Amino acid sequence: EKGGYAHFMLKEIHEQPTAIKTTITPRIVDGMPNLEECGLTYDRLKGYNNIFVVACGTAMHAGLVGKYVLEKIGRIPVTVDMASEFRYRDPIIAKGDLVILVSQSGETADTLAALRMAKERGAETLSIVNVKGSSIARESDMVLYTHAGPEISVASTKAYIVQLSVFYLLSFAIAYAHGAISKEECMRLTAELQNVPNMLEVVLKTPDNCQYVASQLVNKENLLYIGRGLDYALSMEGSLKLKEISYIHSESYAAGELKHGTISLVTNNMPVIAVATQRELLDKTISNVKEVKARGAYVVLVTHGYINVDDEVADYKIGLPTIDDLLMPMLTVVPLQLIAYYTSVLRGNDVDKPRNLAKSVTVE
Ligand code: M6R
Numbered sequence: 001e002k003g004g005y006a007h008f009m010l011k012e013i014h015e016q017p018t019a020i021k022t023t024i025t026p027r028i029v030d031g032m033p034n035l036e037e038c039g040l041t042y043d044r045l046k047g048y049n050n051i052f053v054v055a056c057g058t059a060m061h062a063g064l065v066g067k068y069v070l071e072k073i074g075r076i077p078v079t080v081d082m083a084s085e086f087r088y089r090d091p092i093i094a095k096g097d098l099v100i101l102v103s104q105s106g107e108t109a110d111t112l113a114a115l116r117m118a119k120e121r122g123a124e125t126l127s128i129v130n131v132k133g134s135s136i137a138r139e140s141d142m143v144l145y146t147h148a149g150p151e152i153s154v155a156s157t158k159a160y161i162v163q164l165s166v167f168y169l170l171s172f173a174i175a176y177a178h179g180a181i182s183k184e185e186c187m188r189l190t191a192e193l194q195n196v197p198n199m200l201e202v203v204l205k206t207p208d209n210c211q212y213v214a215s216q217l218v219n220k221e222n223l224l225y226i227g228r229g230l231d232y233a234l235s236m237e238g239s240l241k242l243k244e245i246s247y248i249h250s251e252s253y254a255a256g257e258l259k260h261g262t263i264s265l266v267t268n269n270m271p272v273i274a275v276a277t278q279r280e281l282l283d284k285t286i287s288n289v290k291e292v293k294a295r296g297a298y299v300v301l302v303t304h305g306y307i308n309v310d311d312e313v314a315d316y317k318i319g320l321p322t323i324d325d326l327l328m329p330m331l332t333v334v335p336l337q338l339i340a341y342y343t344s345v346l347r348g349n350d351v352d353k354p355r356n357l358a359k360s361v362t363v364e
Contacts, residue, residue, distance in 0.1 A: 009153035017197035045177035055102035066167030074175035083110035104159035106134020214342030227275035238336030268296035
């Protein structure tokens, strides 16, 4: 049942290229995103001027990437909330707003309650859900299913990447519908997204660099992930994955915020995983990396393969293939998943069933 893999998590990490293809291919027609299956015509997409994304855990992290992409190219304000906060903060949502619920299981109690509240307040609701016929899928006005197939490992991997792929299609479509990008640009970005599965196959062929990093983390009790912009959103997912299955404490920090307190945690040989794929922010992130390095941190830099870094900047580099920076999270997440996976294996943990956690959180 694990298809020759040692754990479901590793199997599911390897299923990601296929899961993306299955999720996006039927939704691309003549090179353009097409979401009409759930009623999201370009006309309808044009009408949304305010978007909320509500979810928990990994699904919420997918929403953070979605926000960044939607705002960057669509120029539409997007608010991301954890469902357990959204429900109780009396959010200002009104008729005409779009509330997007993201959930692998479609049964997460807080996300379901947030959906019901959004409907009561007259918003339109769209869910991005993996499990067919689940409560969230049934109760939302529109559904865009992710086609990851069953995800068994408690630590979510392929569900996250397909949630991202749906956010990309939705963002390209909304940006085009609002006239924020041209048809050519929309087609170019869509074609880039279609390239992701093949590029991921390449990334998945060389896990040894992640195994090496795991061997450096295995005996640590604390580490930091840092990044800016999309890399920050992504590093939150990397940090959650590591915490969840390796039980090593880690925090994800916006690189520019370090010097406002967190850098005092950095001591000799503390690992810092710096994610720096956004080239317009590269110099800024590198200067933060130098700051932690100067305080003795052991720095792993995750960036484009062609970017050269000298020893004063990083102790180890994980190089990724290059696509449009906007789409880099689709590639970058994989080494972060693998680092978490191998660290958990090396620590002898129950990778697929981490302590205290359930796959589907149906209680509040
Ligand atoms: O089924 P859902 O996507 O609604 O679940 C949300 C979270 O409970 C889930 O993503 C959790 O954070 C994962 N265990 C993370 O790997």
